[in-house]
Amino acid sequence: MSDYEAVIGLEIHIELNTQSKMFCDCEVAFAGEPNTRTCEVCLGMPGSLPVTNEKAIQYIAKLGLALNCEIANFTQFHRKNYFYPDMPKDYQISQFDLPVAGKGYLDIESDTGEFKRIGITRAHIEEDTGKMLHISRTGRIHGADYSLVDFNRAGTPLAEVVTEPDIRNPDDARIFMQSLRNIALHLGISDVNMEEGSLRVDANVSLRKVGQKELGTKTEVKNMNSFRALKRALDFEIARHTKLLEAGERVVQETRHWDDAGGKTTSLRSKEEAHDYRYFPEPDLVPLTLKPSYIEEIRATLPELPEARRKRFEDQYSLVPHDARVLSFEKAVGDFFEESAKDYKNYKSLVNWIMGEFSYHLNNQGLAIDECALTPKHLVQLLKMIDDNTISGKIAKEVFDEMFNTGKLPSVIVEEKGLTQITDQSEIEKVVDMVLEENPQAVTDLKEGKDRALGFLVGQVMRLTKGKASPELVNKLLWEKIKQ
Amino acid sequence: MITKKDVEHIALLSRLDLTEEEKDKLVNQLGQILEHAGKIASLDTSKVEPTSHAVETKNVLRKDVKGPSLSQEEALSNAPEIEEGSFVVPKIV
Numbered sequence: 001m002s003d004y005e006a007v008i009g010l011e012i013h014i015e016l017n018t019q020s021k022m023f024c025d026c027e028v029a030f031a032g033e034p035n036t037r038t039c040e041v042c043l044g045m046p047g048s049l050p051v052t053n054e055k056a057i058q059y060i061a062k063l064g065l066a067l068n069c070e071i072a073n074f075t076q077f078h079r080k081n082y083f084y085p086d087m088p089k090d091y092q093i094s095q096f097d098l099p100v101a102g103k104g105y106l107d108i109e110s111d112t113g114e115f116k117r118i119g120i121t122r123a124h125i126e127e128d129t130g131k132m133l134h135i136s137r138t139g140r141i142h143g144a145d146y147s148l149v150d151f152n153r154a155g156t157p158l159a160e161v162v163t164e165p166d167i168r169n170p171d172d173a174r175i176f177m178q179s180l181r182n183i184a185l186h187l188g189i190s191d192v193n194m195e196e197g198s199l200r201v202d203a204n205v206s207l208r209k210v211g212q213k214e215l216g217t218k219t220e221v222k223n224m225n226s227f228r229a230l231k232r233a234l235d236f237e238i239a240r241h242t243k244l245l246e247a248g249e250r251v252v253q254e255t256r257h258w259d260d261a262g263g264k265t266t267s268l269r270s271k272e273e274a275h276d277y278r279y280f281p282e283p284d285l286v287p288l289t290l291k292p293s294y295i296e297e298i299r300a301t302l303p304e305l306p307e308a309r310r311k312r313f314e315d316q317y318s319l320v321p322h323d324a325r326v327l328s329f330e331k332a333v334g335d336f337f338e339e340s341a342k343d344y345k346n347y348k349s350l351v352n353w354i355m356g357e358f359s360y361h362l363n364n365q366g367l368a369i370d371e372c373a374l375t376p377k378h379l380v381q382l383l384k385m386i387d388d389n390t391i392s393g394k395i396a397k398e399v400f401d402e403m404f405n406t407g408k409l410p411s412v413i414v415e416e417k418g419l420t421q422i423t424d425q426s427e428i429e430k431v432v433d434m435v436l437e438e439n440p441q442a443v444t445d446l447k448e449g450k451d452r453a454l455g456f457l458v459g460q461v462m463r464l465t466k467g468k469a470s471p472e473l474v475n476k477l478l479w480e481k482i483k484q
Numbered sequence: 485m486i487t488k489k490d491v492e493h494i495a496l497l498s499r500l501d502l503t504e505e506e507k508d509k510l511v512n513q514l515g516q517i518l519e520h521a522g523k524i525a526s527l528d529t530s531k532v533e534p535t536s537h538a539v540e541t542k543n544v545l546r547k548d549v550k551g552p553s554l555s556q557e558e559a560l561s562n563a564p565e566i567e568e569g570s571f572v573v574p575k576i577v
Contacts, residue, residue: 018548025551034569035559043559055548076536083499085573133570148570151559276497281536286544 004207004245006238007215008173009165012180013158014190015128015198016059021155022127023050023093023285028157030196034150042127042155044089049284052077056157057100057288059189060125061298063159064101066183066305067120071295075100076287078279085149086129094160096279099124100290106183107307108175109325118176119164130154159189165204165215170234174227177201178329182306185331194226201230206251207241216241217251221265223258233258237265309334317347326355332370340376344383353379357397361404373407382410394467395419422469425477428461431469432477435460446482454478486515 018028024041040048064071078096101123108116130151134144161180167173181192181199192199206218221237224230236258241251256265304312306328313324313334328334333354340350358379362369382399385391391399391414402413414420422428435457436443445453454475461474491510495502502510553559556569565572 020548020550025546025549026553027550033556035571036556036569037553038559039553043554051544051546053548054545057545081497083497085571085576132573132576134575144575146575147573148567149573150570276493278497283537286537286539286541288545289542 003209004242005210006168006170006234006241007165007206007208007218008167008170008234009204010161010163010167010173010176011202011204012161012163012177013128013200014063014161014184014192015153016056016157016159017188017190017198018053018055018059018157020053022053022056022125022157023155024048026155029152030191030198032152034148034152037152038154042088043151044087050093050282052285052288053157056125057290058298059157059187060100060123060159061290061295062187062189062302063161063184064104064123065295065299065302066187067101067104067106067123067161067180069101069104069120069123071101071290072098073292074098074287074289077282077285079282080126080277080279082277084129085147086132087154088130088151092127092129093282093285094126094279095124098287106176106179108172108179110175111171116166116172118166118172121162121164123159123161126158126160128153128156128158165206170231170238173203173234174231177227177230179306182329182331186303186305188303197225203230203234203237205234205237205241207238207245216245217253219251219253219265220255221258222255222268223260225260229258229260232260232263233265236263240265306331306334313337317341319347319351323351323355327351330369332368336369336376340380343376344380346383346387349383350379353383353400357400358404361401372404374404378403378407378409385410385414389421389423389470390414391419391421392467392469392471394462394471395421398467419468422465423473425473428465428469428473429477431461431464432474432481435464436478436481443482486511486518490514 016028020026021028021042024039026037026039026042029037041050061071075095075098077093079091080094080096081091083090099122101120103122104120105117106120108118110116130149131153133148133150135146135148136144163176167176177199184190184192184199190198194200201224203221203224204218205221206216208214208216219237219241221233224233237256244251252267255268257268258265310324310328313319313328314321317324319327326333327337337350337354340354341347344350358369358374362372365372382396382403385399386393386396391410395414399410399413399419402408402417403410406413408416439457439460442453442456446457457478458471458474461469461478462471488507488511491502491507491514494514495507495510560566560569560571563571
């Protein structure tokens with residue numbers, strides 16, 4: 001490690017999943033034919049007037065409360081003026097000095113198990129911009145010949161969350177983003193999908209000597225479209241700063257673009273471009289007063305958040321802290337566990353299957369828990385079949401594999417493939433006798449105390465019964481026969 | 485007072501391409517406008533709440549209900565140039 005420490009602050013944009021846009025009733029949706037969800041308002045035509053979506057205000061207040069922010073009693077919109085073709089009005093309706101949510105914090109748990117409090121500077125509401133497609137013959141953003149603009153996204157309610165520069169390493173930045181994403185999912189205010197752009201993050205990075213108070217010169221990194229990209233981009237940028245500083249050079253304050261394929265950041269704007277947004281109060285929208293009673297009403301509708309759920313999992317299901325944390329981290333995983341736990345009371349076994357076999361399969365196929373064919377009903381039925389000795393634990397893994405891929409219920413799979421465990425003693429006895437007869441050497445070895453031979457004999461029986469014999473029974477029978 | 489540099493900066497932000505003559509003219513005119521507006525500063529406003537709007541109305545909100553949008557054809561009808569259902573704009577980056 002060098003003598004420098006990284007100082008990271010994040011600026012996060014979350015597209016809210018309201019039915020209609022922020023200031024007009026055009027539908028909010030992802031993708032689709034370009035320019036089919038626009039109107040006079042979101043195209044910025046003269047004479048059109050915006051009207052605020054009440055749900056978007058509720059959502060940003062919810063998010064603010066979940067991030068322990070002070071919610072403003074008086075809030076208003078400002079125009080952020082800039083010339084860029086992604087906004088047809090040449091300004092974006094945003095918030096400036098009177099955001100809905102002020103100072104707050106979010107506690108995260110590092111990979112080391114250490115809890116860290118990350119300050120939230122503010123959370124405000126604004127409208128999203130349109131989408132630009134840069135057309136070039138070389139495929140490089142810098143070499144674009146012209147651009148295509150699709151305004152379907154323009155006007156979508158957008159929450160912007162700004163953190164204090166409290167983050168010290170790329171892993172914590174990633175964990176913060178994952179935690180924030182989980183909160184948004186619990187609140188049900190967004191799809192928070194980084195690949196689709198409903199969750200976006202820009203990072204401000206600077207380095208300073210360990211122990212130094214003043215901040216170093218920062219760069220802003222954009223275009224990180226996954227948690228992994230965020231981590232990689234920050235790693236790269238910190239290494240770049242370190243190299244510059246150690247060589248006695250200076251970091252240039254600028255915006256840099258993360259090139260995921262190339263694994264590097266590049267300067268986005270060569271020209272010095274002063275940000276001069278000339279914010280002024282949006283004359284077309286009157287201010288909002290959020291009464292304490294309104295804020296309390298919203299607070300009352302807040303669902304259980306990941307941290308509270310983790311604690312409840314420990315109490316209600318007697319889970320160890322690690323298991324409770326893993327299960328409550330993602331909402332869908334926690335939901336799956338709780339749904340299963342309604343019908344299956346051996347929670348430890350349930351946890352082991354969810355965190356073991358299930359997450360192995362999910363990771364393997366790159367699926368989220370709510371994207372696969374397997375439901376709590378499947379898992380519970382499978383576990384019950386193991387418990388009542390219908391199938392062995394080994395066969396259960398085979399059945400799991402099949403039901404994960406096909407969505408068939410375990411009872412159907414077991415029936416179709418004839419996987420029911422053989423618990424009929426006489427049937428197993430026949431196979432045991434056969435195996436003993438065919439392997440006199442192993443029998444002798446076992447009698448001489450070479451225990452390894454037992455494993456071999458059990459294996460032979462399991463092989464002949466295609467794994468369907470109850471291992472306990474096989475063991476018991478073999479011993480009995482040998483001792484005779 | 486407003487300087488020529490200020491005018492050039494504002495012109496850049498507004499994407500206006502001004503001649504030297506126009507710049508000089510605007511230094512004058514904008515200066516006069518500012519001077520006129522500056523008269524407000526002579527008033528004692530220490531006991532006046534800052535206002536952003538001339539009307540007292542607050543909390544105008546609409547329900548979150550989606551409605552019809554313009555067709556793609558209508559949306560693009562004012563565009564000087566169209567490609568693949570999108571507005572074509574000159575290169576920016």
